Amino acid sequence: MRGEALFTRAFVHYGEAQVYSEIGRVGSDSKPGIPIRLTSDYTVVSQRGTVAENIAAILKDLNEALELLPATSSSKVKPSKAAVYALLSRIYLSFRQYDLAEKYADAALNLYNKVTDLNTLDLESMSPFPIGHDEIIYAVYSRNGNLLLQTVANVNKTLYGQYTENDLRKKAYFYDKGNGHIGFKGNYPGVFSTLFFGPTTDELLLNTAECAARRGDLNKAAEQLNKLLMHKWKSGTFIPIKFADKEKAINLILEERRKELSFRGLRWSDIKRLNQEKGREVILQRKDDSGNIIAELPANDSRYYYLIPDEVVRQAGMQQNIR
Structure with a gap:
């Protein structure tokens, strides 16, 4: 139970730090992080630690949890050593x-x-993924993802256009709304009303592929990517990928990462890390139906970090994020 509690606390602290602090950004160690509350005493006023202190607390929890948890779990809602390793990755x-x-x-x-082999799923279903399917290592569901659900959100058409017809993710993840827009249906928990943010084996295969490519091991990079994609394409149509160029390998793996991990809560941290690499910066734009840009978020803008709620600042005297 202690291992489960430590893992859960680390998972939530890391998620909140991604939203409210510059965690992961070069030179951010001394910048304000999130409050790390290690006591149940409600009279203790929350104060922001530094990013470095946040990282130390998160890693301490995970390293202790690693010693307490079983290698794997029979339940998708209970953490394990595999889940700890996945979160560390x-x-x-x-x-x-x-x-x-x-x-x-x-x-x-x-x-x-x-x-999970997409060839085995009912891709015509509006909820094609069964609850607790093989790819899930630890199940984490959102509670307030209504703005991104099927009947509301419209999928980026440029992203949708990257899937070929033999790529089964096109049917597993998306559907045509019939009004000129594309909707998302591929919620990983197999539940219509919630989104999925937990660690999975497809995420890990993409992690190892990208990391191997970055250190120049193109054979391992291709091997890991092929292990994933062979289960995502129509049977008999996938041609294994081979890499001969490091930069092209990284770029292709990043493209596959975006296609595979859509609506999983990972794109935000991916954009922030890629914004620190020359030539891979991402400028986020919102366009109206006529293609006019109505909002833009440049790379490394301070708005990548949410403002602390005003009521929290008022009651705790907490330092606000800059704008």
């Missing part, structure tokens, strides 16, 4: 510490490596 990838991200992804895959 996710964290170090967002920090651009690719050697450690690869190390922990490999460790997780050594314990659990099942991949």
Whole structure:
């Protein structure tokens, strides 16, 4: 139980730090992080630690949980060593510490490596993924994702256009609304009303592929990517990928990462880490139906970090994020 509690606390702290702090950004160690509350005493006033203190607390919880949890779990809602390794890989990838991200992804895959074959699912269904399917290592569901659900959100048409007809993710993830827009249906928990943010084997295979490519091991990069994609394409149509150029390999893996992990809560941290790489910066734009830009978020803008709620600042005297 203590291991489960430590893992859960680390998971939530890391998620909140991604939203409210500059965690993962070069030179951010001394910048304000989130409050790390380690007591149930409600009279203790919350104060922001530094990013470095946040990282230390999160990693301390995970390292202790690693000693307490079983290798794998029979329940998708209970954490395990595989889940801890997977979360560590996710964290170090967002920090651009690719050697450690690869190390922990490999460790997780050594314990659990099942991949869901899309050829076995009913892709015409509006909820094609069964609850607790093979790819899930630890189930984490959102509670307030209504703005992104099927009947509301419209999928970026440029992203949708990247899937070929033999790529089964096109049917597994999306549907044509019939009004000129594309909707998202591929919620990983197989539930219409919620989104999925937990660690999975497809995320880990993409982590190891990217990290291997970045250190120049193109054979491993291709091998890991092929292990994933062979289960995502129509049977008999997938041609294994081979890499001969490091930069092209990284770029292709990043494209596949975006296509595979859509609506999983990972794109935000991916954009922030890629914004620190020359030539891979992402400028976010919102356009109206006529294609006119109505909002823009440049790379490394301070608006990548949400403002602390005003009521929290008022009651705790907490330092607000700059704008």
